[in-house]
Amino acid sequence: MQNLTKIKFWNGNRSKIRQDHESNVLKAVLEATQADYGPFHIEESREDYPGLMESLAFSEKHHDVLITVAGNQKFDEYVIIIPKPIAHTILGYRIPIIRKTSEVVFTNLTEHELKHKTHGIPETWSDAHILRSNAYSVYEKGSFDELFQGFANHEFDYTTFGIKEVFDAFIKYTYFFFKSNPKFSCNIIGQRFPLPTASI
Helix, strand or coil: CCCEEEEECCCECHHHHHHHHHHHHHHHHHHHHHHHHCEEEEEECCCCCCHHHHCCCCCCCCCCECCCCCCCHHHHCCCCCCCCCCCCCCHHEEEEEEEEHHHHHHHCCCCCHHCCCCCECCCCHHHHHHHHHHEEEECCCCCCCCCCCCCCCCCCEEEEECCCHHHHHHHHHHHHHHHHHHCEEEEEEECECCCCCCCC
């Protein structure tokens, strides 16, 4: 009888819908290889690690595995690339969330014009490096939960989420945020921008 393999999976610093998806992907992979490698038990942590703490997920937090986008430089030392798009490129297309007062400005915006608008993004997200490398203006600060407070304070012009994430993020965070900030109003605009994000 084979021993049970315990796997410490870190799944923080992302939206819940993406956490659920990546948890299901890991479980499916382990189930598919169980005949060769034996039974397993996943210990999943969804704790958020602020700032540089994220890069210590292996060395200090002692997790065994995490899932990230291609090009995430924080894990270059540890990365094992699996050349299959487990999210079916769905995170590579982003739907913007803008303030309602900016709707006219964002209508039919060109890529060149979009690069001069400031994209708000939580600190440590790997997208920030990818966007900067493609000449996008990026405001990187705070956590995922703090993003809409910065948006209400006009610290940046817009934010984006993957097609799979956007409605979960918008409904969950704007609902609770608007209860304490009733004068703030934002909207998901009806177009998607092919931002240069690496797909997973």
